[in-house]
């Protein structure tokens with residue numbers, strides 16, 4: 001009999017979203033009438049259809065594959081040059097950030113990249129994560145054996161948690177303790193917080209001082225509306241020596257179901273061996289892709305490329321404006337209901353403080369029963385999330401307005 005990876009047994013039972021789905025199903029089965037009114041503001045998935053530019057590009061690409069003259073088989077393992085150069089140009093060079101085409105690695109999404117990247121990182125690394133946190137950062141490290149057992153509050157031994165609370169504006173300051181690997185996500189899921197240039201500079205300083213690696217998740221950069229907020233960690237001097245950036249077309253181009261994202265791995269980023277040699281990460285990442293993957297399908301890469309066309313960028317703008325319009329409507333309604341609201345200004349998430357002594361799962365149940373609205377309980381994102389819940393602005397305008405009406409009656 002084969003042995004299993006016992007690290008999986010350390011994982012806490014209900015990964016957040018399956019537990020939400022279970023409670024919603026139970027409620028709907030017991031209350032079929034209320035189920036018809038149910039509005040989901042829980043899971044962070046987009047609701048609006050894909051940009052036309054991406055659809056047309058994908059259709060053309062599929063047609064090309066149907067003719068001998070234009071047929072393509074395996075593509076480059078790192079992604080096609082046409083997409084990598086579009087990314088490097090528009091997301092970085094146009095913003096005066098120095099990133100080369102061959103520092104871009106196209107993938108099937110950032111969630112996946114969170115798991116893949118652990119392939120090239122040592123098991124000895126001390127891992128630091130914000131609390132509350134996107135659960136994928138933690139669970140992938142638990143699966144890889146980078147944590148001790150789970151504690152009662154759902155946190156894990158040997159992982160360093162960085163508390164994010166109203167006092168620090170949900171942006172953690174670098175800790176006194178040493179960490180080798182630090183996950184940062186701005187604009188943040190779940191809190192909707194953004195980090196200023198000064199705050200990110202302190203993290204880059206910390207990384208240099210501790211020779212730490214920053215894994216910077218910028219999945220929501222397109223939602224930044226205020227001009228002084230950095231979109232990329234590479235806007236900070238010195239970041240090329242200490243950071244990897246994760247980006248995705250899921251939340252800007254609505255590619256959550258299409259699947260495409262990328263990592264930016266600077267060639268200047270070094271790591272150490274157990275015996276003290278200093279070597280670049282880049283060749284390992286390249287090797288990981290060429291050995292274990294064949295990138296993403298050609299039509300999908302053409303679809304992603306089209307998001308950078310003039311038409312594609314205009315369509316993304318419309319999508320972002322739509323979701324951020326929802327965020328404003330929900331934010332005002334929650335405030336009118338007397339709730340204290342964070343986020344929702346440069347991010348599609350509102351992070352709402354609970355008005356009373358309820359736990360966030362009790363609040364979840366109340367919102368489900370009384371308003372027939374599904375939210376996400378803050379405790380599902382970490383111990384520091386207790387006392388808060390997350391409302392997602394990913395919805396139709398009609399649903400956002402209806403949720404706003406119901407919130408006012410809370």
Ligand SMILES: *Cc1c(COP(=O)(O)O)cnc(C)c1O
Pocket residue numbers: 044108109110111112134185189217219247248249250251255256260261
């Ligand atoms: C949605 C999201 C992503 C994107 O994930 P994909 O796998 O690219 O769809 C990445 N990070 C965070 C924090 C997210 O919420």
